[in-house]
Amino acid sequence: MNLYAYKETLDTNAAAGGVFWLRESNMALPSTFVGETISSIDMASLSRIEGECIVFVSSVFEAATRLVQDVRKAMKRSDYLVFVSENELSANWVNRLLSSGADDVVSTDDRQLSTALKKAHHHIRYRRTAAAELRDAYSNLTFVQNAIDQLPAPIFFKNRAGEYLGYNSAFLKMIGLAEYNVYGKTALELFPEELANHYHRADAELMDRGGTQIYEGRVKFADGTVRDVCFNKAVIQDDDGNAAGLAGAVLDISERKAYETALKELAERDPLTRAYNRRKFFEAAKSAITHAMVKGRPLTVAILDIDHFKQVNDTSGHLAGDAVLCALADLMMTMFNEPDCTARAGGEEFYLLLSDTDEKQAEERLEALRQAISELQVDTPAGVMSVTASIGFCALRDGDFSISRPISRADKALYCAKNGGRNRIVSAA
Numbered sequence: 001m002n003l004y005a006y007k008e009t010l011d012t013n014a015a016a017g018g019v020f021w022l023r024e025s026n027m028a029l030p031s032t033f034v035g036e037t038i039s040s041i042d043m044a045s046l047s048r049i050e051g052e053c054i055v056f057v058s059s060v061f062e063a064a065t066r067l068v069q070d071v072r073k074a075m076k077r078s079d080y081l082v083f084v085s086e087n088e089l090s091a092n093w094v095n096r097l098l099s100s101g102a103d104d105v106v107s108t109d110d111r112q113l114s115t116a117l118k119k120a121h122h123h124i125r126y127r128r129t130a131a132a133e134l135r136d137a138y139s140n141l142t143f144v145q146n147a148i149d150q151l152p153a154p155i156f157f158k159n160r161a162g163e164y165l166g167y168n169s170a171f172l173k174m175i176g177l178a179e180y181n182v183y184g185k186t187a188l189e190l191f192p193e194e195l196a197n198h199y200h201r202a203d204a205e206l207m208d209r210g211g212t213q214i215y216e217g218r219v220k221f222a223d224g225t226v227r228d229v230c231f232n233k234a235v236i237q238d239d240d241g242n243a244a245g246l247a248g249a250v251l252d253i254s255e256r257k258a259y260e261t262a263l264k265e266l267a268e269r270d271p272l273t274r275a276y277n278r279r280k281f282f283e284a285a286k287s288a289i290t291h292a293m294v295k296g297r298p299l300t301v302a303i304l305d306i307d308h309f310k311q312v313n314d315t316s317g318h319l320a321g322d323a324v325l326c327a328l329a330d331l332m333m334t335m336f337n338e339p340d341c342t343a344r345a346g347g348e349e350f351y352l353l354l355s356d357t358d359e360k361q362a363e364e365r366l367e368a369l370r371q372a373i374s375e376l377q378v379d380t381p382a383g384v385m386s387v388t389a390s391i392g393f394c395a396l397r398d399g400d401f402s403i404s405r406p407i408s409r410a411d412k413a414l415y416c417a418k419n420g421g422r423n424r425i426v427s428a429a
Helices: 043-048 062-074 091-100 110-149 171-174 193-209 253-266 277-293 310-314 319-333 359-374 402-417
Strands: 003-008 018-024 055-059 078-085 103-107 153-159 164-167 214-221 226-237 243-253 299-306 341-346 348-354 378-380 383-385 389-395 424-428
Touching: 018 043, 043 062, 043 153, 055 062, 055 110, 055 214, 062 078, 062 091, 078 110, 103 110, 103 171, 153 171, 193 214, 193 226, 193 243, 226 253, 253 277, 277 299, 277 341, 299 310, 299 319, 299 359, 310 319, 319 348, 319 359, 319 378, 319 383, 348 359, 359 389, 359 402, 359 424, 389 402, 402 424
Parallel strands: 018 055, 055 078, 078 103, 389 424
Antiparallel strands: 003 018, 153 164, 153 243, 214 226, 226 243, 299 348, 299 389, 341 348, 378 383
C-alpha cells in the first residue's frame, strides 16, 4: 500500500509535529487539499515524527479498519486520528472505525474536514495543557512526599474504606513493611487481629463524629521496641463536607512518659528505700478508706519501728543504717504488695496499709513479717547485721472517716510493743 502525505505545521510551539493527510494512491483528494504538495510517507516515518500529530486517513471501504489500526499503531498516544470517507458510512461502520482507533470519522465535505481539524487542534492543545498540569501535579506530589519522608514521625492517610493511600518512610519503618505491601490495604490486612480491630473501631468512631482524635497507647515497632506513642488523627472531608478519609500522625512520646514516670517516682517515693513516702501513703489511705466504707470491706493500718536503730547508726555508721532500712523496705514491699501500701514515715519508722484485712488476718500477716525481719541477715559496709522490729496496728472502726484516728491508735499500740520489750506486735485497744 502506497501512502502519500500532505503536511501542515500545527499552530503550536512543537514545529516538529504537524497535520498529515494520508491517502491511498488511487483515492481522490478533497478540494481542501488539491494543489498542495504531496509526498510519499510510510508508517515507519510517521512513527518517527516528533511532537503531536493530527492525521487524516482515507482508504477504500474494505481496507478501512485495517488501515486505521495500522496507522494508530504507528502514532503516539497523544496524536489525533481522523478517518475521511468518500461515502456516507452507517452507524455500525462509524463505531467499527472508532473502535479500531480513530478519534473521529467524517466525510470529504470541506465543512466537516474543517470542523474535524478544529476539534483536533483543540484536542492537541487540551492534551498538552493536561500533560503540563499533570507534570506540575506530579512534581508537587513528589515534593510533598519528599517533605513528609523527612519527618521522623510516622504519617499516614486513609480513605473512607480504611485503605492506606499515603504514608511516609517513618510509617513504613514503624510497621516493617515495604510500600507495595501497604498501598490499598486496610489495618485488618496489615496488623494482628486485636490491634487491627482497635484501630478500626477508633477510625470508625472518628469518621462518624468528625473533627480530630488524640489518644495515647503503647505500640510495638518492627524493630521489636515497645514505645509510648500519641495518635493524632483528623477527618478529611470531600467537597460536600462528608468524611472521605482521615490523616494521622504517630508521635513517639516515650521520653516524655519516662520523664513523667521519673517525676512521679520522685513525688511518691522515698529516695533511699524506694518505698512510698508519707504524702503518697495518706493519699492511698484516703482512697482505701472510701473503698472500705462503700464496699463494707475491712482495712488495717500498722506502724513499724526498727528496734535500737540509733545504736546501729552510732556503732556501725549511717551507711550500715541505710542498708538496713533498704533491706527492710524491700522485705515489706515483697510481703505487702499492691493493693497494700508500704511507706517510710521517716527515720526508722514505716507505715503499712493492709487492704481487705481484718484485725485477726492483720495479726497473722504482721506476725509473719516480724518473724521474717528477725531472721533477716543484712549485708552492710560494717558487716552482716540483723535487727528486730516492733509493730502496732489497728483495724478501721465505725466513725473512722479519715486515717488520722486509726493511725493514732496504731501509734499508741506501737509504744506498747516497744515498752513491752520490743520485737513484738500489739493490737490497738
